[in-house]
Amino acid sequence: MQIIKNASEMQKISRELKDKGKRIAVVPTMGYLHEGHLSLVRHAQELADIVIATIFVNPKQFGPNEDFDQYPRDFNRDNSLLESIGCDYIFYPDVSDIYPLSYATEINMSGVANVLEGESRPGHFNGVALVVLKLFNITKADVSIFGQKDFQQTLVIKQLVRDFNLDIQVIIYPIVREPYGLAMSSRNRYLSEVEREKSSIIFVALDEAKKAVAKGERRRKMINSVILTTLRQVPELKIDYVYTAKAENLEITDEFLPGEEIVMLIAVWMGRTRLIDNSMTKIPITLNDNNFIEGI
Amino acid sequence: MQIIKNASEMQKISRELKDKGKRIAVVPTMGYLHEGHLSLVRHAQELADIVIATIFVNPKQFGPNEDFDQYPRDFNRDNSLLESIGCDYIFYPDVSDIYPLSYATEINMSGVANVLEGESRPGHFNGVALVVLKLFNITKADVSIFGQKDFQQTLVIKQLVRDFNLDIQVIIYPIVREPYGLAMSSRNRYLSEVEREKSSIIFVALDEAKKAVAKGERRRKMINSVILTTLRQVPELKIDYVYTAKAENLEITDEFLPGEEIVMLIAVWMGRTRLIDNSMTKIPITLNDNNFIEGI
Numbered sequence: 013m014q015i016i017k018n019a020s021e022m023q024k025i026s027r028e029l030k031d032k033g034k035r036i037a038v039v040p041t042m043g044y045l046h047e048g049h050l051s052l053v054r055h056a057q058e059l060a061d062i063v064i065a066t067i068f069v070n071p072k073q074f075g076p077n078e079d080f081d082q083y084p085r086d087f088n089r090d091n092s093l094l095e096s097i098g099c100d101y102i103f104y105p106d107v108s109d110i111y112p113l114s115y116a117t118e119i120n121m122s123g124v125a126n127v128l129e130g131e132s133r134p135g136h137f138n139g140v141a142l143v144v145l146k147l148f149n150i151t152k153a154d155v156s157i158f159g160q161k162d163f164q165q166t167l168v169i170k171q172l173v174r175d176f177n178l179d180i181q182v183i184i185y186p187i188v189r190e191p192y193g194l195a196m197s198s199r200n201r202y203l204s205e206v207e208r209e210k211s212s213i214i215f216v217a218l219d220e221a222k223k224a225v226a227k228g229e230r231r232r233k234m235i236n237s238v239i240l241t242t243l244r245q246v247p248e249l250k251i252d253y254v255y256t257a258k259a260e261n262l263e264i265t266d267e268f269l270p271g272e273e274i275v276m277l278i279a280v281w282m283g284r285t286r287l288i289d290n291s292m293t294k295i296p297i298t299l300n301d302n303n304f305i306e307g308i
Numbered sequence: 309m310q311i312i313k314n315a316s317e318m319q320k321i322s323r324e325l326k327d328k329g330k331r332i333a334v335v336p337t338m339g340y341l342h343e344g345h346l347s348l349v350r351h352a353q354e355l356a357d358i359v360i361a362t363i364f365v366n367p368k369q370f371g372p373n374e375d376f377d378q379y380p381r382d383f384n385r386d387n388s389l390l391e392s393i394g395c396d397y398i399f400y401p402d403v404s405d406i407y408p409l410s411y412a413t414e415i416n417m418s419g420v421a422n423v424l425e426g427e428s429r430p431g432h433f434n435g436v437a438l439v440v441l442k443l444f445n446i447t448k449a450d451v452s453i454f455g456q457k458d459f460q461q462t463l464v465i466k467q468l469v470r471d472f473n474l475d476i477q478v479i480i481y482p483i484v485r486e487p488y489g490l491a492m493s494s495r496n497r498y499l500s501e502v503e504r505e506k507s508s509i510i511f512v513a514l515d516e517a518k519k520a521v522a523k524g525e526r527r528r529k530m531i532n533s534v535i536l537t538t539l540r541q542v543p544e545l546k547i548d549y550v551y552t553a554k555a556e557n558l559e560i561t562d563e564f565l566p567g568e569e570i571v572m573l574i575a576v577w578m579g580r581t582r583l584i585d586n587s588m589t590k591i592p593i594t595l596n597d598n599n600f601i602e603g604i
Contacts, residue, residue, distance in 0.1 A: 023475055033327075116419030117437070117471035123412030141413070149473040175413035177445040179319055 013095050015102045019110065019150045022103045026064070026152035034061040038153035040144055043067040044084040045093050048188040048196035052157045053099050055185050064151045065094050066103040068110065073139030084198055103151060110146060118142065124167040124262050128255055128277060129288070137168045144169055148180055155181040159188075161195050163275055163290040167262065187289070189215065195289045202285040210246050211282050217242035218291035221256075221276050225293050230268045232256050239276060252279035252286065259292050270297040309391050311398045315406065315446045318399045322360070322448035330357040334449035336440055339363040340380040341389050344484040344492035348453045349395050351481050360447045361390050362399040364406065369435030380494055399447060406442060414438060420463040420558050424551055424573060425584070436461055437468045444476055451477040455484075457491050459571055459586040463558065483585070485511065491585045498581040506542050507578050513538035514587035517552075517572050521589050526564045528552050535572060548575035548582065555588050566593040 016022045026036060037060035039052045049065075056063040067090055074080035087104065094102055118138060124130075125137035148156065158166050166184045173182055188196045193215030194208055203211065217239045224238045235256045243249055257264045259275040268274050277290040312318045322332060333356035335348045345361075352359040363386055370376035383400065390398055414434060420426075421433035444452065454462050462480045469478055484492045489511030490504055499507065513535045520534045531552045539545055553560045555571040564570050573586045 019473055023473065027475065031329075114419070115471055116417060116421075117468060118416040120414040120416050121412060123410070125412075146473050149475065152475065172413060175411055177315055177319065177442050179323065179445065179448065 013099055013102065015091065015104055017104055017106065017109070019105055019146075022064075022101070022105075023150050023152065025101070026150070029062055030152055035155070036060055036062045036064060036151060036153045037155045037157060038147060038151040039063065039065045039157050040147050041065060041067055042069045042083065042198065043090050044086055044198040044201070045090045046188075046196045046198060046200075048159050048161065050093060050097055051188050052159060052185050053094065053097055055183070056155070056157045057098065059155050059157070059183065060153075062100045064101040064103055064153065065099050066147050066151070068103075068105055068143065068147070070110075070139060070143040071107060072111070072142055073136050075133055075135065078133070084201055103147070110143070119145065119172075121168065121171065123171055124164065125171070127164075127262055128253060128279070129164050132252060132279065137165070140165055141168055141172045145172060145176065145178075148178060153180055155183060157183045157185055160184050160292075161187045161197065161289065163277060163292075164262065193219075195287075197287065199285055199287070203282060207248070207282050207285075210248055211280075211287060213243060213246045213249065214278055214280060214287065214289045217278065218276055218289060222291055222293045225274070226296060228296070228298065230270075230295055232264060232266055232268065235274075235276065239278065243278070243280065248282060250281040252281060254278055268295045270295050309395055309398065311387065311400055313400055313402065313405070315401055315442075318360075318397070318401075319446050319448065321397070322446070325358055326448055331451070332356055332358045332360060332447060332449045333451045333453060334443060334447040335359065335361045335453050336443050337361060337363055338365045338379065338494065339386050340382055340494040340497070341386045342484075342492045342494060342496075344455055344457065346389060346393055347484050348455060348481050349390065349393055351479070352451070352453045353394065355451050355453070355479065356449075358396045360397040360399055360449065361395050362443050362447065364399075364401055364439065364443070366406075366435060366439040367403060368407070368438055369432050371429055371431065374429070375495075380497055399443070406439070415441065415468075417464065417467065419467055420460065421467070423460075423558055424549060424575070425460050428548060428575065433461070433464045437464055440465055441468060441472065441474075444474060449476055451479060453479045453481055456480050456586070456588075457483045457493065457584065459573060459588075460558065489515075491583075493583065495581055495583070499578060503544075503578050503581075506544055507576075507583055509539060509542045509545065510574055510576060510583065510585045513574065514572055514585060518587055518589045521570070522592060524592070524594065526566075526591055528560060528562055528564065531570075531572065535574065539574070539576065544578060546577040548577060550574055564591045566591050 037056035039056050041049050069083050071080055119141045121141055130137050169182055192209055192212035194212045220242050221235050221238045236254050239254045255277045259273040272295045275290055275292045279288045333352035335352050337345050349361055365379050367376055415437045417437055426433050465478055488505055488508035490507050516538050517531050517534045532550050535550045551573045555569040568591045571586055571588045575584045
């Protein structure tokens with residue numbers, strides 16, 4: 013495994029790999045890797061000849077009062093983990109290499125970038141889109157793998173790819189969870205063991221909502237209400253948002269249609285740590301759907 | 309020569325060409341081609357195996373009161389011209405293919421994009437950068453050729469390439485002029501024969517300034533003054549701006565340094581037609597430069 017610090021050098025290596033006909037996969041991360049990230053890299057290995065994991069804590073996706081400085085970093089640990097699973101390259105640039113002093117070009121996204129995380133964290137997705145675009149260009153990747161945990165981010169990336177005509181495949185990999193159900197996240201390290209256990213109510217809430225949908229619930233507010241009721245069993249959790257929408261574009265409607273793919277998204281605070289999670293499900297198609305639709 | 313209307317189809321063709329090891333050049337144009345454009349295509353043919361000329365009048369680079377609707381278009385003529393010089397592909401998309409209804413991602417540039425044309429035409433360079441990025445991605449070009457006439461635009465493109473880590477070479481081709489010296493432009497068709505002749509004073513003014521610099525003039529205001537005095541010989545011309553700056557980044561200074569590359573930029577109105585032109589020159593290094601610098 014090679015560690016590349018410099019963007020021009022990484023791009024040169026990627027160009028040479030492409031000239032040899034190699035298919036490149038990129039797994040963009042902010043480091044402090046956990047089993048979720050490693051699953052992405054392993055999946056990337058199935059999809060391409062060469063896997064480049066990128067480790068870059070991107071200042072442009074943090075707000076002024078967020079945890080950029082405190083964000084956990086441990087390159088040696090990340091390095092060992094990636095080495096152990098046979099990753100080919102780590103691209104690990106300095107901030108000044110990605111955003112030199114003369115840097116002056118920003119991305120401004122509307123659409124899926126404007127709700128939820130986009131509201132809670134203004135500018136966040138513009139920063140995400142920008143760095144992902146740069147990482148795609150630097151690594152010249154054919155395919156990229158993102159975790160479903162950052163569901164809205166995956167929609168932002170898909171929009172970026174569509175709107176800028178990027179010739180790259182975007183693969184979304186399912187959420188990897190801790191034993192009690194908490195979605196894996198580098199920020200989980202901020203949590204005590206007790207807090208982790210308590211936070212597993214988030215997964216339970218999503219699961220309860222999924223069951224309700226499977227039993228025929230299609231009303232957005234009722235689905236949200238199942239989630240909220242469950243979350244409130246743990247008073248330490250402060251709810252930022254609970255949001256159920258069409259999975260394709262985060263559009264909301266009072267009542268979802270049979271066959272529609274929906275996503276239930278949650279953001280909560282456990283103490284000073286913000287946790288997000290989500291789950292997708294399909295509104296079932298039942299025998300009496302015609303009557304049901306007429307009754308709307 | 310093949311005419312491709314659809315972005316995905318163009319990208320597929322380019323991907324196949326790249327897989328065969330072909331080097332691709334792109335010449336982005338808004339059509340209504342003249343000898344200036346054809347020179348770019350001919351130069352592109354020297355630099356690459358395959359040349360794609362793009363013809364797209366990009367609505368996002370026109371202001372609300374500008375001439376988007378009136379901008380001259382004649383695809384059949386463009387088609388014949390490109391065919392006659394052996395261009396390989398024309399990419400000629402509809403607006404709805406480049407900016408579908410769901411389109412929601414913009415570019416926001418500061419730096420070189422904020423002065424001159426950027427001031428006279430707010431948002432213009434954001435629109436240019438956006439469409440050029442998309443055309444680069446759609447054509448998967450290795451090299452791109454732009455005319456020096458739009459000098460500031462060439463700096464914007466270079467910034468785009470640098471800031472987004474695009475793996476594409478940007479070549480700037482010298483201005484092609486009409487017999488009397490007027491820089492070729494699709495907008496020249498708005499001018500009468502008399503107006504064209506009178507507008508050639510723009511070239512004369514740039515030439516006078518160049519001579520003054522060659523004779524030792526380094527003071528920005530004096531260089532501008534040579535240009536202004538010359539332009540004022542034609543009272544029909546309304547001056548929008550006359551600007552002399554470092555060619556690298558458009559930075560201004562009271563007195564340029566020996567060896568420095570400078571650019572003199574002009575924008576004027578002839579009737580309802582806006583004309584731009586520019587010329588680059590180097591501040592000469594003379595024997596008494598040390599004294600001169602001490603005297604500043």
